[in-house]
Amino acid sequence: MTDRAAKARKQGSDMSADIIDGKAFAAKVRGQIAGQVARMKADHGITPGLAVILVGEDPASQVYVRNKGTQTLEVGMHSYEHKLPAETRAEDLYALIDRLNADPAVHGILCQFPVPAHLSETEIVARIDPSKDVDGLHVVNAGLLASGQRAMVSCTPLGCLMLLRDRLGSLSGLNAVVVGRSNLVGKPMAQLLLRDSCTVTIAHSRTKDIAAVCRGADILVAAVGRPRMIPGDWIKPGATVIDVGINRVDAPERGPGKTRLVGDVDFDSAKEVAGAITPVPGGVGPMTIACLLANTLTACCRIHGLPEPDGLTA
Numbered sequence: 001m002t003d004r005a006a007k008a009r010k011q012g013s014d015m016s017a018d019i020i021d022g023k024a025f026a027a028k029v030r031g032q033i034a035g036q037v038a039r040m041k042a043d044h045g046i047t048p049g050l051a052v053i054l055v056g057e058d059p060a061s062q063v064y065v066r067n068k069g070t071q072t073l074e075v076g077m078h079s080y081e082h083k084l085p086a087e088t089r090a091e092d093l094y095a096l097i098d099r100l101n102a103d104p105a106v107h108g109i110l111c112q113f114p115v116p117a118h119l120s121e122t123e124i125v126a127r128i129d130p131s132k133d134v135d136g137l138h139v140v141n142a143g144l145l146a147s148g149q150r151a152m153v154s155c156t157p158l159g160c161l162m163l164l165r166d167r168l169g170s171l172s173g174l175n176a177v178v179v180g181r182s183n184l185v186g187k188p189m190a191q192l193l194l195r196d197s198c199t200v201t202i203a204h205s206r207t208k209d210i211a212a213v214c215r216g217a218d219i220l221v222a223a224v225g226r227p228r229m230i231p232g233d234w235i236k237p238g239a240t241v242i243d244v245g246i247n248r249v250d251a252p253e254r255g256p257g258k259t260r261l262v263g264d265v266d267f268d269s270a271k272e273v274a275g276a277i278t279p280v281p282g283g284v285g286p287m288t289i290a291c292l293l294a295n296t297l298t299a300c301c302r303i304h305g306l307p308e309p310d311g312l313t314a
Helices: 003-008 022-044 059-074 090-102 121-127 139-146 155-168 186-195 210-215 285-303
Strands: 049-055 078-084 108-111 175-179 199-203 219-222 240-243 247-250 259-262
Touching: 022 059, 022 155, 022 285, 049 059, 049 090, 049 285, 059 078, 059 285, 078 090, 090 108, 090 121, 108 121, 108 285, 139 186, 155 186, 155 219, 155 240, 155 285, 175 186, 175 210, 186 199, 186 219, 199 210
Parallel strands: 049 078, 049 108, 175 199, 175 219, 219 240
Antiparallel strands: 247 259
């Protein structure tokens, strides 16, 4: 049995799925980034810089931005945080983005979403220089990805791809189903899998007999935003399941008013069928910031005409 087949085995077995540890893998990726940043400093005197813009006081966004800043510094990059009041005018925000676009010390720019209702997320993304769009959301990068060219790739799909390559090696010829068609995850995930020579199906709310579609998947990526939507009997025995969903549900067993996080896949039933599965939390989530740092390093290399970092691009 090949390593790939051994990893994917499940049919006829009563063993539970292997749990894909996204937290440990993200730490490994950050270690790779730190090493490459150190070499870039030593060899070229260049330090990648990431600028994060936070508009308003959303508590979850504040925590996320703080974590981004901490991890950026830990890998040896420069971190530039710009915290703006909720009433910031669009023209003032755009002026800041223009300055960051022109700043040679800044190689990656992102604006933390959501933003206050009077601001347009679409227009904010469009204002960012595509070469510094480390969130991979600009229409130029979406077009480059779709046409098979070099692009900045959205962080969450990139993280999923890294986990899949680490688990399975070559993805060539595998049947992949992506449940969800969002611009942030579903569409770019499908493009990345197609580039790795998978046969790709995008399933969504209008898909007929979606259960049967999912059962045909060697790789199943769930990114629909519905808690426990996909049960174990929708999963092909031995399939690799990547659960992107992060849903907060009531958890009365923890006490009155308590909640917990669950994915789009019913983990308890799925792990009895799948060959490998990402948990929620601790699966895809930790990869998002790691891939943001990877994208910043990649953007820095491209801007300065240096070789792209090994193993950190799509």
